[in-house]
Amino acid sequence: MSSDPWGRVDETGTVYVRTADGEKVVGSWQAGSPEEALAYFERKYEGLVVEIGLLERRVKTTDLSAKDAQTAIDHLRGQVEEHHSVGDLEALRKRLDGLVTTVDARREERKVEKAKQTDEAKVAKEALVVEAEELAQSDQWRSAGERLRALVDTWKGLPRLDRKSDDELWHRFSHARSAFSKRRKAHFASLDAQREDARKAKEKLVVEAESLSGSTDWGATAARYRDLMTEWKAAGRAQRESEDDLWNRFRGAQDVFFAARSEVFAERDAEQTENLTLKEELTAEAEKLLPVRDLKAARAAFRALNERWEAIGHVPRDARPKVEGRMHTVERALQEAEESEWRRTNPEARARAAGLTGQLQDAVDKLRTQIDTARTAGNNSRADKLARELEGRQALLDQALKGLEEFGG
Structure with missing residues (x-):
């Protein structure tokens, strides 16, 4: 019979392990000596020690899930409880119990942490929903x-x-997105309708502009082109392709008209510049008639x-x-x-001037006499009033005398 502190082999080859509850049969060994039997089952114990040590490190240093960790613990605990090894099985149970405590914690x-993340996620999603509803x-x-x-x-x-x-929350979030998409779709549908109306309006303006491009009624046509431009701006924008094509036609029609007008006006300006030179020469001749x-x-020369x-x-x-x-x-x-x-040669005018002069002379003489009389009488107040x-x-x-002189005397 052979034994060690944790196990023994009896005379029949049965191997026992010592536990707090007494000896437990580990197995039977018939192939060799009792020492070899104990060594074999001690190695199995060391294997359990290694596996438990590895599991302890995984629990401490990796993100091994609690479920997987508990499965591994249960598996190892089953091996310990089966008593198929020789060693301090109670120590292994305590280590496994310690692992259970660690895994539970x-x-x-x-x-x-998950509850915290869930709360944070809920707050974040509620914020997303609120922003989506605003958008x-x-x-x-x-x-x-x-x-x-x-x-x-x-x-x-x-x-x-x-x-x-x-x-x-997803229903609210999705509803907000759908509402925005619906409004945007309606907006662009309305915009398309407006642009189509603008295209039709501008098409009419282009047709009229092109019909005016050959006009020689320069003033009226230029004014109408200005009105057409005002109407063009008020019509709004058509679709880009149509807008560019219509604008090129509209501008082209204007260019044809204004180029023709510029050519005519250039000729007219040259003619009018020559006319100005001639009129300045005539003006210089007329100015030589002065003084008369x-x-x-x-009078004949000026005519x-x-x-x-x-x-x-x-x-x-x-x-x-x-x-x-x-x-x-x-x-x-x-x-x-x-x-x-x-005035100088008009007898009636001269007579009227002479008569007026005589009347004014009489009035002056009369006033002078009245002033002398008032001062002699000491009535200076009346004399001053008459003097004014x-x-x-x-x-x-x-x-009046000056005017009479113009009549020659």
Whole structure:
């Protein structure tokens, strides 16, 4: 018979292991010596020690799930309880119990962590739902659409909640996306309709613009083109392809008209510039008639110059006021000379002037007499009042005398 502190082999070859509950049969050994039998079952014990040590390290250093860890513990515990090895089986049981405690603690930690993650995920998903519902009312179609797509990706990266909560939040989230898509679709459908209306309106404007391109009614047609441009801007934008094609036709028609007008105006400008030179020469001749010495000769010369002036034609608009103003200055000077001559030679006018002068002279003489009388009587107040009236009458008399001089005496 052979034995060690944890087991023995009896005379029949039966191997026993010592436990707190007494000896347990490990097995039977008939192939060799009792020492070999004990050594064999001790190696099996060492194998269990190694496996338990490996499991302890996995539990501590890896993310082995609690379920898998418990399965491994149960498997090893079964081997220990089967008593197929020789060694300190109680120590192995305690190590396995310690592992169970560790796994339970890990399970509780993970449960708490999962609950925390679930709460955080719920808060995050609720925030996504709120933002999605706000975006559902946005008219910023591109940016809001891109943001909603980003929210979907964020949602997919979050942990699932309990089925009820997850389904309710997803329903709201999905409904917000659908509402936005429906509004966007309706908006672009309306926009397409507006653009089609704009295309039809601009097609009519193009047709009219093209019909006007050959017109030579420069002023009216240019004004109509301005109106057409105003209507074009008010019509809104058509689809891009149509818009570009219509604009090219519209602009092309205008270009044809305005190019033709520019050519005509260039010729006209050249002609009017030449006319300006001729009128400036006539104006210089007219100005030599001043001052008027021989009214009859000056009048005849100006009439001849004016006839030549009228025959010349238009000058550039910006030069017209200056050259016409010079001519009008000469004309007014002749008119003033004619009026002065008429007043000088008009007997009735001279008689009226002489009569007025005489009346004013009598009034002045009378006032002077009244002033002398008042001062002699010591009535200075009345004398001063009459003196002021005399000043006014004297001024009128001086003016009348000057006018009478124009009549030659």
